[in-house]
Amino acid sequence: EVQLVESGGGLVKPGGSLRLSCAASGFTFSSYSMNWVRQAPGKGLEWVSSISSSSTYIYYADSLKGRFTISRDNAKNSLYLQMNSLRAEDTAVYYCARRVSGTKGFDYWGQGTLVTVSS
Amino acid sequence: QSALTQPASVSGSPGQSITISCTGTSSDVGGYNYVSWYQQHPGKAPKLMIYDVSNRPSGVSDRFSGSKSGNTASLTISGLQAEDEADYYCNSYTSSSTYVFGTGTKVTVL
Numbered sequence: 010e011v012q013l014v015e016s017g018g019g020l021v022k023p024g025g026s027l028r029l030s031c032a033a034s035g036f037t038f039s040s041y042s043m044n045w046v047r048q049a050p051g052k053g054l055e056w057v058s059s060i061s062s063s064s065t066y067i068y069y070a071d072s073l074k075g076r077f078t079i080s081r082d083n084a085k086n087s088l089y090l091q092m093n094s095l096r097a098e099d100t101a102v103y104y105c106a107r108r109v110s111g112t113k114g115f116d117y118w119g120q121g122t123l124v125t126v127s128s
Numbered sequence: 129q130s131a132l133t134q135p136a137s138v139s140g141s142p143g144q145s146i147t148i149s150c151t152g153t154s155s156d157v158g159g160y161n162y163v164s165w166y167q168q169h170p171g172k173a174p175k176l177m178i179y180d181v182s183n184r185p186s187g188v189s190d191r192f193s194g195s196k197s198g199n200t201a202s203l204t205i206s207g208l209q210a211e212d213e214a215d216y217y218c219n220s221y222t223s224s225s226t227y228v229f230g231t232g233t234k235v236t237v238l
Contacts, residue, residue, distance in 0.1 A: 044227070046174075053131070053232040054166070054174065054217050068226050071129060104173060113221045114164035114179030121173060 011035040011117045013105050018122030025095050025126070031088040031105030031119055039063075039083035042108040044115060045090050047101040055101075058090065059108070095126045132157065132218055132230035139236040145206040148233045150218030151199060156228055158199035162221035165194060165203045169214045177216075178203060205235070213237045 017029040031043070045057040058069045058079040067079055078091040088105050102123050106115035133151040140146040150157065150165075157163055163181045166174035176185050178194035181201060191206045201220070205212055218230035 046229075054168075054219075054229040056219070056227040056229055059227070066225070068224070070226060106174075109176075109179055109185075112180050113160075113162035113227070114176050114185075114219070115166075115174075116176050116179075116185060118173040118175075 011107070013107065013117055013119035015103060015105055015119040015122035018103065018124045020125045020127065021095055022128050023096060023126055026091070026093045027095065027124060029090040029092065029103055029105075029122060029124070031090075033086045033088065033105075033107075036107070038081075038086040041110060042066075043081060043088045044106045044108060045079060045088075046104045046106055046115070046118075047099075048104070048121075049098070049101040052101075057103070060088070092124070095124075097126050100124060100126045129156075129222060129224065129226060129228045132220060132228055134216075134218060134230040134233045136231070137234045137236065139238055140205075140208045141238045142208055142210065144208050145204060146208060146235065148203045148205075148216055148218075148235070150201040150203070150220075150230045152201075152220055152228070153199055155223040156220040157196065157201050157218075159223055160221050161196070163194065163196060163201040164219045165192075166217045166219065167212075167214050168217065174217065208237055210237050 044059045102121040104121045107117040109116045165178040168174045182194040
């Protein structure tokens with residue numbers, strides 16, 4: 010069974026940093042591109058970042074302006090999101106999502122981890 | 129990258145069919161057959177319902193279907209059921225190799 014479990018969320022002050030993790034199991038992690046998607050409270054989904062299976066291709070939403078860094082460790086079946094210079098508007102549930110093999114949809118999602126940026 | 133445009137809400141009675149539109153540009157929806165649709169119930173993670181415009185993942189009811197014309201994609205739910213009440217989001221791959229979601233549509237079963 011495919012499972013994605015996010016962790017690392019919590020309360021952080023504006024300007025602070027946080028590192029999210031996503032532990033994958035039930036599939037060959039190293040064969041899939043992975044993504045982070047976020048959802049602010051009561052708002053819609055926002056795509057954050059993607060990373061290819063071997064980390065060759067990495068993309069970010071323009072709105073992040075270089076503050077976030079996506080990475081992965083295929084040996085540990087883990088995906089990461091390093092978030093720096095956090096702002097109140099980064100408050101959201103952060104989901105990791107697997108990209109469908111050979112195409113562009115997101116077929117499996119974690120349960121999400123809540124990041125709250127507040128003083 | 130601006131969010132794709134969806135109607136804020138759509139409603140229908142049980143058994144009816146409803147259609148949700150998703151309008152983008154030639155740099156996203158119109159430029160690629162990489163439109164996907166997601167269903168999200170309150171407090172839950174999104175669920176993939178349609179990918180590549182019109183393909184259904186295994187396990188998704190055939191009451192859900194997708195299509196595209198120009199810069200607008202559509203999701204149709206036929207034989208509307210109570211459990212279909214949820215938020216629905218479209219998503220498209222873009223010319224910048226990124227992705228963009230729609231604004232979201234709340235479906236209400238009357």
